[in-house]
Amino acid sequence: MVAAAIGLLTTVGSTTATEWFRFGALILAITVHLTIVRRAEESRRNESTGPYFDLTSVWTLAAAIALPGGLAVLTVVWMRLVLKPIARRQPYRFVFGSANILAATLLSWAALHLTGSAPGVTGHALSDLGLVLELVLVAVLYWSVQVVLMSGVLKIVNPATRPAELIGSRSDNMLEATTLGVGAMLGVLTTTHWVGPLLLVIPVILVNALLYHASERQAHLERLLAEQRQAHLQLTKDAHTDFRTGLLNTTGLNEYASRIAERCRVDGRPVTVLAIDLDHFKRINDTWGHPAGNAVLAEVGRILREKLRPGDVAGRDGGEEFVVVLAETPLSQGIAIAERVREAIGAMTVETTDKHRNTVTLLGRNLPHDEETAEFRAISASIGVAVLQAGVDSLLTAQHSADAALYAAKENGRNQVRVAGIDIHAGRRLPLPRADEPEVTRSA
Known part of the structure; x- marks a missing residue:
């Protein structure tokens, strides 16, 4: 993968002006997006207990579709550099995450461009339908590469990890599928209109804000439920406990x-x-x-x-x-x-x-x-x-x-x-009470 990335970087010199405009628009959109949502993404990342899903696949998949291989590599590198202050992870984890995204981007780029099926204006209905199918397959490939690499590492680090924890929750994967779908549309749009990323950056930021507020509400509700359960347990305990002695009442x-x-x-x-x-x-x-x-x-x-x-x-x-x-x-x-x-x-x-x-x-x-x-x-x-x-x-x-x-x-x-029934000190039999005898009280 490193050799492929370096090889593609050597082709940057043959990039056209239009491709540079596309690249510049993507870089600007990525920078604005990650800078504005930095605090919200940092909070979401810290609250995540399993695989973390963000919206950056919009930009990386679009780069794989609309840019030459070398510029796609530079897009991923720039995005990870901007993202590093947010990630706050150990260096080896950050490097692995970067390599994971780069591998998914390069394989998606290769599947689309090396087969000679890069998107463009065709004007033919069947060709456009074929392009849709190809983009779906590319998006599935992008997702599969990340899942396989991430799951393999998580399983090695913690063999007891359950399959559901390896691939994330249903809502996480629905978010990723939506992100890849938008990324595919952005890639097609950027191919014909280089300003596409600038048009999409505000909607992506707004979606990010909605995700942040939704996660905050969910965390708040979970805290309330935990406090309610704790209060219920305490009330149950208090209802059965004598406060003076700590024994049962x-x-x-x-x-x-x-x-x-x-x-x-x-x-x-x-x-x-x-x-x-x-x-x-x-x-x-x-x-x-x-x-x-x-x-x-x-x-x-x-x-x-x-x-x-x-x-x-x-x-x-x-x-x-x-x-x-x-x-x-x-x-x-x-x-x-x-x-x-x-x-x-x-x-x-x-x-x-x-x-x-x-x-x-x-x-x-x-x-x-x-x-x-x-x-x-x-x-x-x-x-x-x-x-x-x-x-x-x-x-x-x-x-x-x-x-x-x-x-x-x-x-x-x-x-x-x-x-009861016997005096253990004197051997004298003691009277047993009748079963229907009322309960007595003592004061001496």
């Missing part, structure tokens, strides 16, 4: 826990339910104020997120009450997790403020203490455990059973774990 807990229970029922796997209640939480609010109580709730939420597995579900069920649903977890493993959670809550240290905005540090009841810190040992939890056997119990029944075990833990001194 009652709505989210019921929804996600039901999904886990149904999945484990289908798979025939057990589900363990923990009912957690902070001991004497009302005393914390009454003694140090609600900000202190809120700080304790937030820390409990953090501990539950830290101690539980990714597939488990934890939620705040109102006040100081929490419910945890452990997926695919037998009773023995559920008891171990409950003990781990209880010990972590009992070892908490919460920096907060009291009613008078003085800094205080509330401690878990499992931490070592002395006379000075005894009054601040205020945090512990009682936990009830129940297992939902696949195909036997419902999730609501398991929650009620865990509640009953929780009450047993509170009646036996708090800060401990009890299992």
Whole structure:
């Protein structure tokens, strides 16, 4: 290709005055076009994620049709020099893009001129129809050369590139087809009227402006849609999340826990339910104020997120009450997790403020203490455990059973774990609630 371009450049000396006028008109039109649309084209190029399509094929295909080979080469070189400040690409990419356009232009020129079918005034209907067919084939050749070269390089650089990404979108190729059609008409017009490029430069600039504004509107709409999707996701999350603890709220807990229970029922796997209640939480609010109580709730939420597995579900069920649903977890493993959670809550240290905005540090009841810190040992939890056997119990029944075990833990001194149906510390059987028993509330 380089040798062919150099060979054609050596024939520039035999160019006629009319051909120089055509060349000058094309050069002037290219310069005016690319200078005016520079900022818009730079923006479109930066937003493009795949092959980039512009309107310069209007000028290069017209040059291949209306100019001698040497002047067609000079037209491509000049256009790329004017375009370089817009492209802002690595040198090797710019050189390849230039070679790609030059190859398409030279092959189109050769297909048209070396076959002796260059356009001109014939006055014969059949000859003109034949010229139309030849120009269509030349335009297809121009497009094919660029697609083959560009696709080959993209596939080498990134083998995972999909075919649709190699040739561009449907709208991109429709734009390129329109551009080549206009370029073919301009080439025929320039052959008989050298001022043709000057007549077309303003319409091309206006089309470029329309493309720029269309791409800006599309980008704006895409940003709005992305923001809307993000807002929807955030609203969905907020609707299921307790803002105080970062855990699920009652709505989210019921929804996600039901999904886990149904999945484990289908798979025939057990589900363990923990009912957690902070001991004497009302005393914390009454003694140090609600900000202190809120700080304790937030820390409990953090501990539950830290101690539980990714597939488990934890939620705040109102006040100081929490419910945890452990997926695919037998009773023995559920008891171990409950003990781990209880010990972590009992070892908490919460920096907060009291009613008078003085800094205080509330401690878990499992931490070592002395006379000075005894009054601040205020945090512990009682936990009830129940297992939902696949195909036997419902999730609501398991929650009620865990509640009953929780009450047993509170009646036996708090800060401990009890299992529904059995006292793991004393071997005493605990009463199981009836399935139709109303839900109860806790405050102590």
